[in-house]
Amino acid sequence: MLKMENVSKIYRTELVxxxxxxxxxxxxxxxxxxxxxxxxxxxxxxxxxxxxxLETFEEGDYFLDGQNVKGLSDDKLSEIRNQKIGFIFQSFNxxxxxxxxxxxxxxxxxxxxxxxxxxxxxxxxLETVGLASRMKHLPTQLSGGQQQRxxxxxxxxxxxxxxxxxxxxxxxxxxxAQQVMELLEDINSKGTTIIMVTHDDQLARRAHRNIQIxxxxxxxxxxxxxxxxxxxx
Amino acid sequence: MxxxxxxxxxxxxxxxxxxxxxxxLAIALGxxxxxTVATMSYQGSQVPLAHKSKNIFxxxxxxxxxxxxxxxxxxxxxxxxxxDTINLMAMNLSGVKQTFNWSTYGILNVEDxxxxxxxxxxxxxxxxxxxxxxPPFLYGNGWDKKVEDSGEAVIVISKLMNDKLFGGENSxxxxxxxxxxxxxxxxxxxxxxxxxxxxxxxxxxASPDNFFIPYTFAMENNLPRRAGFDCWAANADIARSFRNExxxxxxxxxxxxxxxxxxxPDEQIENYNQQLVNYIDSQKSxxxxxxxxxxxxxxxxxxxxxxxxxxxxxKVFSMLATLFFAVCILNAxxxxxxxxxxxxxxxxxxxxxxxxxxxxxxxxxxxxxxxGIIGGVVGIVxxxxxxxxxxxxxxxxSDYTTRLEDIEPLFQLNLVMIGKAFATGTVCTLIAxxxxxxxxxxVPPASQLKAx
Numbered sequence: 001m002l003k004m005e006n007v008s009k010i011y012r013t014e015l016v017x018x019x020x021x022x023x024x025x026x027x028x029x030x031x032x033x034x035x036x037x038x039x040x041x042x043x044x045x046x047x048x049x050x051x052x053x054l055e056t057f058e059e060g061d062y063f064l065d066g067q068n069v070k071g072l073s074d075d076k077l078s079e080i081r082n083q084k085i086g087f088i089f090q091s092f093n094x095x096x097x098x099x100x101x102x103x104x105x106x107x108x109x110x111x112x113x114x115x116x117x118x119x120x121x122x123x124x125x126l127e128t129v130g131l132a133s134r135m136k137h138l139p140t141q142l143s144g145g146q147q148q149r150x151x152x153x154x155x156x157x158x159x160x161x162x163x164x165x166x167x168x169x170x171x172x173x174x175x176x177a178q179q180v181m182e183l184l185e186d187i188n189s190k191g192t193t194i195i196m197v198t199h200d201d202q203l204a205r206r207a208h209r210n211i212q213i214x215x216x217x218x219x220x221x222x223x224x225x226x227x228x229x230x231x232x233x
Numbered sequence: 234m235x236x237x238x239x240x241x242x243x244x245x246x247x248x249x250x251x252x253x254x255x256x257x258l259a260i261a262l263g264x265x266x267x268x269t270v271a272t273m274s275y276q277g278s279q280v281p282l283a284h285k286s287k288n289i290f291x292x293x294x295x296x297x298x299x300x301x302x303x304x305x306x307x308x309x310x311x312x313x314x315x316x317d318t319i320n321l322m323a324m325n326l327s328g329v330k331q332t333f334n335w336s337t338y339g340i341l342n343v344e345d346x347x348x349x350x351x352x353x354x355x356x357x358x359x360x361x362x363x364x365x366x367x368p369p370f371l372y373g374n375g376w377d378k379k380v381e382d383s384g385e386a387v388i389v390i391s392k393l394m395n396d397k398l399f400g401g402e403n404s405x406x407x408x409x410x411x412x413x414x415x416x417x418x419x420x421x422x423x424x425x426x427x428x429x430x431x432x433x434x435x436x437x438x439a440s441p442d443n444f445f446i447p448y449t450f451a452m453e454n455n456l457p458r459r460a461g462f463d464c465w466a467a468n469a470d471i472a473r474s475f476r477n478e479x480x481x482x483x484x485x486x487x488x489x490x491x492x493x494x495x496x497x498p499d500e501q502i503e504n505y506n507q508q509l510v511n512y513i514d515s516q517k518s519x520x521x522x523x524x525x526x527x528x529x530x531x532x533x534x535x536x537x538x539x540x541x542x543x544x545x546x547x548k549v550f551s552m553l554a555t556l557f558f559a560v561c562i563l564n565a566x567x568x569x570x571x572x573x574x575x576x577x578x579x580x581x582x583x584x585x586x587x588x589x590x591x592x593x594x595x596x597x598x599x600x601x602x603x604x605g606i607i608g609g610v611v612g613i614v615x616x617x618x619x620x621x622x623x624x625x626x627x628x629x630x631s632d633y634t635t636r637l638e639d640i641e642p643l644f645q646l647n648l649v650m651i652g653k654a655f656a657t658g659t660v661c662t663l664i665a666x667x668x669x670x671x672x673x674x675x676v677p678p679a680s681q682l683k684a685x
Contacts, residue, residue, distance in 0.1 A: 054585055054679035075589045081678070082587020089682050093582050097248065109237050110587040154586075166682075 001161060001193060002028040002051065007060035009046050009216075020046040022216040023060070028162075028195065028209075033188040035207035036197045043216040044197045045166065051195060052085050052164045053077045065161055082110050086155030086192075090167035092147045094139040094154075100126065101135040104154045111158060125157035126150075129183060145176030152183060162193035169203060181206065234592065235599075242600035245576075252572045253604065256565050260608030260662055263561025265615025268646075268654040270547070270554040272620055275650060276643045277438065278541050279428040282366065285496065286533035289365065291434070292321070292331075292493040294513060295527035298465045307529040308539055311463035311489035312434075317516075318491045322359070324508055330496040332361035334432055336459040337451055339412040341444070343398045354459060355388075355411070355444035356433070357451040363389075363420075365496045366432060368441065371395070373405035373420035376447055380419075384453045388416040389445040393638075395421045409444075414454055416446065426642055429540070431533060434492055436540045438643045440636070455480050464488035487521070497530070506530055562665045569604075569669040573597065577676045584678035593674045597666065605662030609655045613646065616654065620644040 009021040020043045028034055038044050049055040050062065053069055056077075062069050065084060069077065081087075094103045104125055108118045126132045129149035131142075139147050148168060155163050165184065169177035181203055188194050196207065204210050212219045246253045280286045293310045295301075296317060304310045313321070318333050337357050342350035356362075363375030372395075376387050388409060395404050404418045422441075429436045446456070455477075462472040465487040475483040475490075497505045509528045516522050541547075580593055624644040628637065 049679045052585070052679075054682075055677070075591070078584065078587050078589040078678075081585060087585055087682075091682075093578075093682055095579060095582070097244075106583065107586040109234075110583075110589070110592065112234065 001030040003063040005061045009057045019216050024218045033194045033207045034209045035204035036211045037204045038213035042213045044213050053080045084161040086160040086163040088151050088155050088165040088168045090170040092151045096139050099136050100150050104157050107158050121157045125153035129153045144172050148180050165196040238596040238599050241596050256568045256604050257608045259561045259564040261611035263558035264612030264658045267554045267558040268616035269619030270551050272650045274547050280537045281427045281431050289533045290495045290530040292495050293529040295524050299523040307531050313491045313493040314489050315484045328498040330361050330365050332359045332365050333491045333493045334358035337456040338459050341411050343409050355446050356442040357446050357448050368425045369423040371421045371423040372403045381447045381449050384449040386416045387419045389420040391422050391443040394443045438640050460490040462488040462490045562661050565665045569666050573669045573673040578681040580676045581681035590674045597670045601666040605659040609658030613654050
């Protein structure tokens with residue numbers, strides 16, 4: 001479903017070239033729950049941006065649901081983000097002056113759905129995350145965990161191919177983090193692929209697969225192997 | 234999508250009302266002043282009798298003596314002598330109408346003793362004046378050639394005077410007295426909006442005359458002449474006396490003082506000019522027209538073009554208003570930039586969630602259009618008060634000798650100017666927003682999404 005072949009990303013300034021990702025080869029199958037770990041500055045965010053079609057890259061090929069996204073126009077990339085990817089951010093990134101319902105509505109609006117279909121999807125997504133009763137609340141009236149659940153509802157409302165979660169529990173206390181993680185696992189169990197960047201090794205271990213990024217290079221570790229590594233550390 | 238973008242645009246305008254207010258104010262102030270000046274310039278440049286102005290000609294012939302200075306421009310050349318006026322009127326060319334006029338003055342009163350006698354001026358002219366210059370009649374008509382030839386004591390009065398002297402009722406058949414002469418009213422003009430009083434070559438933004446008298450009556454009764462007499466040296470010493478005396482001498486003199494007009498169809502213009510040249514040639518044998526033959530046929534369009542070109546006040550003011558508008562637009566650019574860049578995080582998020590660049594552009598263009606339209610409306614209101622202010626300044630500057638109703642048309646917004654103001658406001662606001670919109674729509678979708 002998501003396949004990267006020799007993908008490299010280089011940030012260039014007049015003086016410096018920074019290799020953020022080097023020749024990444026990766027294949028993520030439908031329904032997988034993949035964690036991405038690595039030290040700060042290793043290239044995790046760049047990987048996530050490329051995977052989410054938020055940035056372009058110079059070398060290699062990236063096939064998303066069979067379609068090579070390399071060289072696609074800005075409009076086409078927007079369409080892919082809108083229809084195939086759900087984003088979950090560490091800082092939730094909800095629009096503070098919009099009610100929960102309208103926040104979840106944002107990506108659906110850009111998909112050109114009818115009002116009826118949008119309403120159904122929003123209600124269903126909010127029910128899934130357990131916030132159906134808070135539709136008219138503003139984000140500031142919710143706790144951090146609840147806000148992240150709204151962000152998850154926004155991400156799944158469009159029924160995307162996969163979710164990209166960037167430190168989804170990074171701003172939450174352990175209890176809330178646990179709830180969010182359980183929610184993500186629940187969503188994954190229903191067939192949605194999840195790629196989650198995290199610093200938390202415990203959370204990383206709960207994924208099917210762990211990908212480590214170090215200095216822009218990706219090492220793909222199967223869950224069993226990852227468990228061994230953690231155990232021996 | 235439009236309704237969603239409209240909703241977002243309105244929400245954005247409400248979210249930061251102070252920035253919205255400042256943007257609207259900047260545009261409205263600039264547009265208000267610009268429209269004020271543009272309206273004055275537009276109204277001032279309106280050519281009277283627009284439907285036939287290219288065929289209404291001021292006729293001039295250089296009848297001056299040999300020692301006179303060369304003429305650099307038609308506007309500097311003298312008017313027509315009385316004997317040339319009468320000779321030209323006898324010229325008969327198919328489709329051509331001619332008239333002429335000068336000004337007289339006197340004390341006017343009516344039988345009603347409650348009406349205070351008033352000192353006034355009057356236009357002395359020929360019957361063709363009414364057919365050529367088409368003043369609208371409320372009651373009666375102008376005089377015809379027969380009445381003119383008989384020297385009958387008739388008069389045409391303005392609506393203003395009819396209201397003042399006769400309470401607005403049909404005064405045709407009633408009489409007025411100018412000095413010692415009793416004249417019968419044969420016509421009352423309706424409101425005659427001439428953008429410029431062209432027929433006396435003053436081109437002032439004043440109302441036309443209030444009284445019109447046949448030239449035959451004026452000459453037979455030696456009504457005083459309010460004119461500048463451009464005479465040959467032989468008559469220079471008594472030129473001033475021609476105002477009241479020495480009528481016979483004036484009629485045969487080489488003093489130019491009559492403004493002569495012709496309405497000439499396109500196909501006759503060349504022929505008419507040739508007739509003028511022939512006339513001058515025939516007069517040369519009588520010792521007249523000693524200078525090289527020089528004639529001018531200047532239509533109303535060209536006259537107004539020249540007069541407006543000389544209006545330095547409106548030129549300088551237009552330049553300042555345009556400059557001020559440009560400064561206001563630059564201010565609007567800064568405010569819009571600040572306003573838009575405050576929401577980079579939101580735009581970045583919307584882009585990440587699937588908004589295309591053109592959707593972001595559309596959202597901001599709608600917002601800017603709303604600002605432009607509001608700015609346009611407020612600008613028009615400001616320009617209305619600006620025009621009222623400028624009109625009062627002009628009245629004050631003339632020591633209140635200028636009447637409000639005379640200059641009011643020059644300071645009036647019309648649909649054309651309102652339309653132009655709207656278009657200018659909207660287009661300039663859109664232009665002002667190009668850079669801010671370009672900046673905001675190019676915010677990379679990934680740039681603002683990391684935890685702060």
